[in-house]
Amino acid sequence: MSGPAALAIWTGAVLDASLKTTVVLGLGLAVTRALKRSSAANRHAVWTLTFAALPALLWASHRRGPQVAIDAPWLAALWLTGACVAAAPLAVSTWRLRRIRWTQTGSVGRTRLGVSAHISGPITWGWLRPVVLLSPRVIEAAPHREAALAHELAHVQRGDWLIHTLTWLTCAAFWFHPLVWPAWRQLAMEAEHAADDAAIASGVAPSSLAALLLGLASHRPPRGALGIVSSPTATRIRSILEPRTRHASRWRASVVSSAGLALALTALGQWQPWTAPPENVTCQPAHPRPLP
């Protein structure tokens, strides 16, 4: 297959998959809304599944051959440029993360614990050999230290960093899709809420975790907003302080949402959105895949 033809098929596949992406993300939104009273861990699981479906849709579209190939090299170039720009912050940050100076102070299993004066608050990254870094200010106060460690170790245990990175890359591939980034912010927010819940379940006092967050947020420049809409941090602190049961039936929601999503994906696999070629785009029939 010639280069331009492969490119045309790829562009077609991206467009094909992005239409289905709309349906999948809408479904993710509907299910997480329905799970409003369930735990953040459940909603995070649903968003993770939703995001896992996106590369699968792209792969399926490309493998089967999209309905139409779009012979517009500029469109392919635009897509690639956008994807690179969207992935760039992750690459730049990874590079800067590697250059942060920190001192290892201990370890928990494979997780390395350390302290660094060059971070503005506790952070964690890494998958096989994760790192949890605390800042000196957080380490000084014992309740804060415990709350921060419990929260970060919960991220490690849940595998949140890997999900964070892979879903970001998925967003980069669908950078032009208006629903992808808001959905990703929901996923990231639920991961924080879930780690807060896990920290409290492990015995951290809600007031300690809330005080730690408030202490960190108070050192940030105030928001430029009018103060009508509550900031995500304020919402999070209030949610931490709210007395309630935290680990609601995780399995039930997970099973129900997985089954729903699987059904939807199967249906989408059969759906071929381009019954008629869209206008304003130069279209040509996809090249048939060569016979084995």
Added chain:
Amino acid sequence: MDDPLSRRERQVMDLIYRHGAASVATIRDAMADPPSYSAVRALMSTLVEKEHLRYEADGRRYVYHPTVPAERASLPALQRVVSAFFDGSPAKAALALLHLDDGLTAEEIASLEAAIAAAREQGR
């Protein structure tokens, strides 16, 4: 004031805006990959010459302030987009306990402090 800023100078200005006002030592501590103390002081002196910063004596040390408040120091739109994307803090590739842009208003801080005190009284 129209002199373009070097990468380091831009970094110092970003940190000054983040802190509101800061000493040389504070800025150096906040840099991820800091040059020597005297190099940071030299950078800040250049920024004073370029009229981006002014300083005030606070006891034995100098505290630097931006000459233009943060709201008005708007960069050209394109430059701002580029810096938002490429000046990425290391926290983007990690899970931060709190994201950099999550500031709170004074009213929110006061009300949350009260809520935390109430939770403490209930032993939570």
